[in-house]
Amino acid sequence: MPELPEVEFCRRALSRWTQGRTITQVEIADPRVVRDSRTARPSAGSALAAECLRHVARHPIGLDRVGKRILWRFEAGSLLLHLGMTGRWTRGPSAFPKVRLHLDSGDVLTFHDPRLLGGIVPFEDGRAAHAAFTADLGPDALLASLPRLTGKRAVKLVLMDQTVVAGLGNVQAMEALWRAGIHPLRQADSIDAVEHVRLSDAVKRQLLGTLTMLGEGDEVVYVEERGAPNPFPLYQRAGERCPQCAPAGRTSLIQHFRQGGRGTWWCPGCQGEPPRVAADTG
C-alpha cells in the first residue's frame, strides 16, 4: 500500500531513471489510467487525456512530491501521478503494463496498476497542474511540522485525513501512534502539548524509518506481495509479543480491532487502555 515513503521512493526512482533522458514513445496499453483531472473517477480514462499525455511526456525537467502525489514537470506541461493502492512504476521488461514510457537510452519505464485506483493526469498548463497537485492537501507529513490535531474524531483517522496532514495511510498512522504511545481511539483534541510533540517526532521517525527500509535499489517491496516478509512491528501481528515494551520488562501482546472499516493493531503496554469515551466512530 503506497503511502508517503513508497511514493517518495518512486519519485526518486523516476528522477534517477530519467536524468538527462528524453521520452521517445508513449505506449498506452490501458487508457483507463490516463484521466482528465484529479477529480475524475479512477479508471475513467479519456481519449483527450491520452492525447495530452503523448504531447506532454517528452522532455522531463523534475519531480515534486506532496503527500502521496507526485508532480512530474516537463517542458510541455506536467503529469500528476498517483499510485492509488496498487500502482507502481518499474524499469525494464514487464508484463501487464498500463502505460510504458520508452527512453532514448533504450530503457522502458512501466506503470502497473491492476486495481486501477491510481493514475496519470496530464496538464499542458503548468499553473493548473500545480493547483491540482496541491489542492485539498495539508502540509507534507515528512517535510513540515505536524499541525495541531482538532475535533472529536479518533486521532488515527485524523492522521489519515490528507487535508490535515498529507502522506499518512493506515499503516504509517498506526505505527506512528504506537511509537508515540498514544492509543488510536483517543479523540484528536484530547492530545496535549507533550503528546503532540511526541507524536510529531514519532511520525517523522516512522516515515524516515520506512523510507530507509525501502533502500536505494530500484525495486519497491510492498507488504501485501506474496512471499514478501512483513517489515512492520505492529501491522498484522495480533497475538505477537510487542517488541517495544518488552525491554521495559513488560510482555504485552499486540491487539487488533476494526476502526473506520480498517484494521488497527496496538499494544496495551505502550499505548494504554482504550479511552473511556471510545465511541465506535473510533
Add this chain to the structure above:
DNA sequence: ACAGATGTTGATGT
C-alpha cells in the same frame, strides 16, 4: 461457493 477483507480517493449523505 461465496462472503468479506484489503486501502486510497473522492462523491454523496447526515
Add this chain to the structure above:
DNA sequence: TACATCAACATCTG
C-alpha cells in the same frame, strides 16, 4: 461545517 459511508477496483482468505 464536520463527520460518516460508500463506490471504484482485483485478489486473496476463511
